[in-house]
Amino acid sequence: MWGASASSALLVCRTSQIFEVLALTRKSLELESGSQLTYLYGPQRSPVGRAAGAPRWGTELYLKLLLVAIVLPEGLSFFVGDFRLSVARVLIFCSFIAALQQLGQRLGTRTVVCVPSDILAPLTGVWMMLAATVTDGPAGVKGAGIEALEFVGAYLTFRFLLGPVDSSVRIARFSCKLMIVIVGIALLDPLSDKLFTYEFIKGITGYAKLSYDGPLAIRADTFYRDGVVRAMGPLEHSILFGAVCVWFGVVAFTTFRHQVLGWGVAGIALIGVWFSQARSPLLAYLIGFALASFYAASPRFAARWKLVGLCVTALLLVVFTFSGSPVATLVRLSGVSPEAAWARQAIWDTGGPVVLGSPIFGIGLNGDWNWQSHGALVSSSVDAFWLATAMSYGIPGSALILLTIASACWLGSIDKSPHLTPEERRLSVALGIVIATIAFLGFIVHFWGICWILIAVFTGMRANLAETAILRDRAAPAARMRCDPITGDI
Template sequence: MIVLIVPMLVQLISGHRGRMHIFDALLFAHCGWALLALIKWGGVAQGIESGGIYIVECAGAYLLGRLYIRSCDDFTAMARAYVGMVLATLVFTIPEALTGVHILHDGISGAVGGPKAPFIEPRMGLERTFGPFDHPILYGVFCASSFSLAYFVLAQRQLMNFGGMAKVAGVVLATFMSASGGPYVVLMMQGFVAGWERVLGTVQGRWAALFSLFAMAYVAIDLFSTKTPFHVFVNYFTFSKQSAYNRILIFEFGTAEVARHPIFGIGLGEWERPLWMSESMDNFWLATAVRYGLPALLLLLALLLGLVWAVGQRKNLPPDWKRARHAWAFTLFGITVAAATVHLWNALFVLFFFLLGAGAWLLDAAPERKRQFHVPLTPQANLHPARLF
C-alpha cells in the first residue's frame, strides 16, 4: 500500500476507475482529522510519522477496494479468493486447536523474527487458534467476515448448492476454532440478517422494520433492566464474567476520557484508568474517539452508514448484484456490531477499510448488458443449415 497509495490517489482524482463522491471526501476528512490530532499531541514529526502510516493503512486499504473492484465479476473474484484463504487456514488451525502448537504464527515469527504466540487459556476443550494473526480474536473476525460472501456470492443463497454450502460450513468451522466471543457475534449477526432477508425477502420495508425492532429492544432493555443495554450486550456476548466486567470498565473510563478531550482526543497518550487495568481498549469505536476525538468517529460512521444507505437505494439491480450487495452490507453489519467489543488493529484494521471500499462499485457502476447475437436466416441459410456455423 505504501507503493500504491500515490498512484491510487492519481487514479481516483482522474476518474479512471469511477468518479469521486462524497464518501471519498468523508474518508479523507477522517484521515485528516486523525492526522491533526496526532500532530496536536505528539508534535509535527511524530504526527507525520504516525499519521502517515495511519493514512496508508486506512485510505490505502479503502482505495484498494474502491478502485480495483469495479464490477460484480471483480467482487465475485475477491469473494472467492477471500473464502479460499479462510478455508486454507483450516489445514493449520485444526491441528493447532487440537495440539496447542501455533503452526502459522510461530512459524512466521521464527522465519522473520518476532515473539511467539502468548499463552491464552483454552476454551471448550480447544486451544484458541491464532492462525497467522496476532490474536485469536483477529483470526476469528477475519474468518467470520467471509460468511456472507460465501453464502450469498459463492453458494448464491441456494441451500442445495452443496459445493457453496460446504464453503459456508468451512467458514463457520474456521470461526469456531478461534473460540472468541467477538467473532461469534460477527457470525451470528450475519446469520440473523441473512435469515431475516430469506424469510421476508419479498416484503417491502423489511429493513426499516428490523431496525425498528432493534430500537424497541434497546428501549425495552433500558426501561426494564437494572443495567444499561450496553452492559446487557457485553454480559451475554462474552465468554467470561471477567471479560465482560473488563469491557464495561473500558467503556466507563473510555467515555470519561472522550468527555475530557472531545475534539482531538488524546493522540497516542495514555488514557486514565486504574493501574491494574490493561492499556488494551477492546472497543474499536471507542478507541477511535479516545485517540482522535469525536469528529473523527462521526466522520467514519457517516462514511460507513452513508455508503451502505446510498448503495441500498439503487433499484432494478440484476440478481447477482443484489446478492453481492447483501454480502457486502451484511459483512459490514457484523463487523460493526462486534467492533463494540473488539478492537480492530493491524491486519484486521486494514481488512475493515478494504471491505468498506470493496462495495463502492455498487454506488455508480452500471450493470453490463449481455450481448445478443442474431443470425439472419436467409432462404439460402434455411436450405443449408451448415452455413449457420
C-alpha cells in the first residue's frame, strides 16, 4: 500500500511539473511573439521604424489635411500671376519637398525598397513636360508642369511620408469618413435643384465657369437627367463624383468589411453613384464590388486574380476579333445606353487617327483636332482618359501613366504577408481593385482635377504597402534573434 501511494504521489508531482513547464513555455512564446511584434513594428526602436524614418504624428495629420484640401471645390483656388493655384497644389508642393528629403535620408542608410512605380512616376512627369515643350514651347510647360507636379508630388507624398505601422490604414479610414461628408454635400444638388456647391462658392468668391453656366441655363444633359440635377458636390463633374464614390466605396468595403464603417461607406457610396446618374461609375461599382466579394469568398484560392485576368483577356480577344466597333460593343455589354456607346466609339474613331498622326509627343494640351469630321460628336471633349492623355502627351505619355499605376502592384500579391496586419493586407487588395477600376474607366471616362490627384494617391499608398511588407520580412530574423525566449525582453 505504501509503495502504491508513493508511486501515485510521484506521478502527480511529475504531472504537475509537466504542466508548469508547458505553461511557462506558452507564456514565453506569447511574450516572444508580442515582443517581436513590438520590435518589428515599434516606430522608434524597430528596424522598420528606422527604415521608414519614423515620421512624427504631425506628418499623418498633414496627410489628412492634404486629403481635405484635395477635395475642396475648384472655386476656392487663387491666382499667382498666370498660375491658378489651389490649397492642394500648395500643400503637394511642400510635401513633395519633404518626401524627397525623406527619400534622400533613406537612400543614405540603404533602407529603401525600389518599387517599379518609384522610377516610372518621375519619368512620367519628365515626359509630360518634355512633350508639352515640344508641342507648345515654353508656354506648354505651365499647364503640363502643374499636372506633373500634382501626379508626381501626390505619388511621392503618399509613398514616402506614411508611417511604418498601420498609417496607411488610418489614412484610408479617415478618407472613407471624408467620403461620407462629400456624398452628403453632393446630395444637396438634387435636393436644391441646382449645383449647390458651385453656386455657393461662386456667391462667395465670384468664380464662375462658362462651361457650367451655359449648360445650366438650358438644363443640358451634362448637368440634368430626367429633369433632375445630377449630384456633383465639390467635384468637377458628376461622372468624376461617381468615380470617387466607387473608389472609396471599394476601399471601405474591402478593408473594413468586418466593421460597420465598411458596409456603411459602401452603401453611402452607392447612393452617391446613383444620384450622380452616371452609368459608367455604376458599372465600375458593380465590377469593383464583384472583385471584392470574389476575394472575400475565395481565401484559399491563390490563383484567383490569374483566373480573372484570363477571363478578361479572353473577352477582349473575342470582342476585338469579331466586332467592327469594339469600343461600342464593350460599352453596350456593360449596360450603358446605345447612344453613349456609339458616342464613345465615335470619340475613339476620330481621336485615334489624331494620336497616330503625332504618336510620340501628341498634339499638346490645347491642340486643335478636327472633331467636326465625325457627325456623332457635338464637342471637342474626349471622354476617354487613355486617349486624351495620348493626344496631349503622345502614346509614351499615356503608357507611362498606365504603367506607373499598374507597377505599384508588380512586386506581387502581399495580402498573405505574415508581417502585415489584417487590415493592411485587405487594404493592399482594395487598392489593387481600385487601380483595376481606374484602368477600366479610363477607356470611357476622362479624369482630371481631383481624380487625377487621387489616382496618384492610391498608387503611392499601394507602393508604400509593398515596401512595408518587404522591410518587415527583412527585419523579422533580427526580431527573433533579439528577443529573449524566456522573459520576452528585447
